[in-house]
Amino acid sequence: MELILVVVGAIAVTAIAHRRGLEPALIIVVIGAVVSFLPGFEAPELDSHILLTVVLPPLLYSAALDFSFPTFLRNIKPILGLGVALVVVTAFTVAAMSAWLVVVPLTFATALILGAIVAPPDAVTAVAVGRKLGLPKRVMAILTGESLINDAAALALFSIAVAHVAGSHTFIQNPLLLFGYSSVVGPLMGAALGYVTLWIRRRLANPGLETVQGLVVPFAAFIAAEHFHASGVLAVVVAGFVVGSGTVDAGYQTRLQERYVWNSVDVLLEAFVFAYIGLHLRFVLEDLDEAHESLVEVAIASGIVLLVVLVIRPLSVFAMFSRGVLSRQVEKRLSVPVPEHGGRGALGTRRRANAPAKWRSRIDNRALTWQENVVVSWTGMRGVVTLAAAAAIPATTAAGDPFPERATIQAIAFVVSVGTLLLQGWTLPMLIRRLDLSSDDDHTYTHVETAKAERVVHKAAEEVLDDFRANPPVGLGPRVLGEIRTTIARQSQDADEMPNPEAHTLRAETFAALYRAVLIAQRAALIGERDEGRIDDEAVRAMLERLDLQEAGVTARLESRL
Incomplete structure (x- = not known):
């Protein structure tokens, strides 16, 4: 009953926050924290692993379903830099600073747990703000891709550090080998489960059953991978792709139904997690008091960790993305032209003799502008994963002793999450507006790619209609065949001219068969052009959604005539 009330309250707060133009996550956490101090209030309790096992997989899976894998590959360099390298750098920097300053009694191992918890940013807020204010597509793609893999790197570090502190055994004792095994086996299991899911779907042919099956996939991928000591996060992401x-x-x-179902699941889970964590603030402070920790010392330590988290990302983004800009400027000013037939320029630059491999040619090597670098640097809000991982710290070690500094780590993680949401989440919209990042090139590119998709769709339809005209079915007169062709060619805008779908006449069956053939040809042509790299995947997805909505509208109008 308590959990139901938490969910209902969180959804109500989310609705109010959206209407007021506020950030729902922050408002939910603050209200939850206030409610936790009400007299006689008892927070609902869940097992420490439930938050990670139940909440994280569907959120990641939903994001992967909507994210284009070709877009992921095109931006693989910055995504890996932010999603893996920056997570490791942040975790070890936080651990080193926390252990070195000795504000609170954290060993390096326990400080590394804290570092792994606060390392991964949650791009949900940044992407939502960016979509509303028109951030360039490449920045949006980088932030979304980062959020899909940074959780895997952070949780792998978290698991290794927790196992070391708790005295439990890991599958592979060497941390590097364990990380490599987890990073390889997890995606393989996710891919296998994804293809099995598609195979089953072709045989179900029922939208309701297919949607229910889709709801099971992220949990199956996560649990199966974790059972074999691999990365459940990467398994879920690859299965989603x-x-x-x-x-x-x-x-x-199925496609339309799943789109709205997963949007609802995202809102529900995110609201619940932030409410659950906020409602436990008082009890975290009580645990600190029982552990005889000084709240002032914990507050100072929290401020230091928050400062490190806020500073390390801009420094790392500059080191990763701005070096190329500087080196190109230096080379442009100092180098001499590279000889036409090979050799080296003044700075040792050699002309490539061979064209890059096909997959490498699809990688976007363009540098981010300084404005885009600033925005990426300031999108480090911590969220669901940080709060869920903090709650997932075991209460006891393998020997049965209380887990060292558990309450301290949870309190610092809470402050960092709320602090980044407050400082970065509320100032990010103003920063984007001041930098004026809306790109005319982006709008032009989108218009061009959409026009390409429309041409492909129209050409595919014309080919099917031409074949229908050349090979008409037997038993229908020229006038009826002409009416069918004309109606299909007009994209089925007038339902009154369409036959009754339940009439089972030759005209109705011919119309339905031709209409399905046109749609199949259009979808196949779009996917083929996308796979060949001639049309942007996002434009293809947008056109496929238009075809789905068109088919849904035509079908609804046909069925309404019964």
Whole structure:
């Protein structure tokens, strides 16, 4: 009953925050923290692993379903830099500073747990703000891709550090080998489960059952990978990529239904997690008091960790992304032209003799502008993963002793999450507006890619209609065949001219078969052009959604005539 009340209250606060234009996550946490201090209030309790096992997989899976894998590969360099390298740098920097300053009694191992918890940013807020204010597509893609893999790196470090402090045994004792095993086996299991899911879907052919099956996939991928000591996060992400790219073979009802179902799941889970953590603030402080910790010392330590988290990201982003800009400027000013037939320029630059491999040619090597670097630097809000990982710290070690400094780590993680949401989440919209990042090139590119998709769709329809005209079915007169062609060619805008779908006449069956053939050809042509790299994946997805909505509208109008 308590959990239901938490969910209802969190959804109500989310609705109010959206209407007021506020950040729901921050408002929910603050209200939850205030409620926790009400007299006689008892916070609902969940097992420490439930938050990570139940909340994280569907959130990651939903993001992977909507994210384009070709776009992920195109921006793989900055995504890996932010999602893996920056997480490791942040975790070890926080650990070193926390252990060295000795504000609170944290060993390096326990400080590394804290570092792993606060290392991964949550891009949900940044992406939502960026979409509303029109951030460039490449920045949006980098932030979304980062959020898909940074959790895997952070949770791998978290698991290794917790196992070391708790005295429990890991599958592979060497941390580097364990990380490598987890990073390889997890995606393989996710891909296998994704293809099995698509195989089952082709045989279900029922939108309701397919949607229910989709709800099971992230949990199955996460639990199966974790059972074999691999990365459940990467398994979920890869399964989402596979299923998302394969849903073009599903019916339009399945695609439309899943889109709205997963949006609802995202809102529900995010609201619940932030409410759950906020409601435990008083009890975290009570645990600190029982552990005889000085709240002033914990507050100072929290401020230091928050400062480190806020500073390390801009420094790392500059080191990763701005070096290329500086080196190109130096080379442009100092180098001499590279000889036409090989050799080296003044700075040792050699002309490439061979063209890059096909997959490498699709990687976007363009540098971010300084304005884009600033925005990426300031999108370090911590959220669901930080709070869920803090709650997932075991209460006791393998020997049965209380886990050292558990309450201190949770309190610092709470302050860092709220602090980044407050400082960065509320100032990010103003920063984006001041930098004026809306790009005319982006709008032009989107218009061009959309026009390409429309041409592909129209050409595919014309080819099917031409074949229909050349090979008409037997038993229908020229006038009826002409009416069918004309109606399909007009994109089925007038339902009154369409046959009754339940009439089972030759005209109705011919119309339905031709309409399905046109849609199949259009979808296949779009996917083919995308796979060849001739159309941007986002434009293809947008056009596929338009075809789904069109098919849904035509079907609804046909069925309304019964």
